[in-house]
Amino acid sequence: MLHLKTVVSRKTPLDGRLEIPEGFAQRLSAGDVPLSVLLYGEETLVRVEEMACTCAKGAGGNHVHRFLSCDVLKALPTGANVELTVDEDEGLIRIELEP
Numbered sequence: 001m002l003h004l005k006t007v008v009s010r011k012t013p014l015d016g017r018l019e020i021p022e023g024f025a026q027r028l029s030a031g032d033v034p035l036s037v038l039l040y041g042e043e044t045l046v047r048v049e050e051m052a053c054t055c056a057k058g059a060g061g062n063h064v065h066r067f068l069s070c071d072v073l074k075a076l077p078t079g080a081n082v083e084l085t086v087d088e089d090e091g092l093i094r095i096e097l098e099p
Helices: 022-029 071-075
Strands: 002-007 017-020 036-039 042-045 047-053 063-069 081-087 092-097
Touching: 002 017, 002 022, 017 022, 022 047, 022 063, 036 071, 042 071
Parallel strands: 036 092
Antiparallel strands: 002 081, 017 063, 036 042, 047 063, 081 092
């Protein structure tokens, strides 16, 4: 099982992309099973995406952001603390809002 706690960015409700760390993205991409996300009782397929960027986060400017991407993620509220629990054998990513 993989676990990740993160905060929903202001962009997630607009584009359905939840940013994840590089190592987490690599682990998810290494599996042979399709990935799905379970959120609010709805299970749907999800992709791991990369986006080249030049924002102020990276040293020297050029770097890559990694995301989980699917429309159901648009339902996450901006600024919410969420916990992702991944069953790597099943490819299922459970997302729960923390109080």
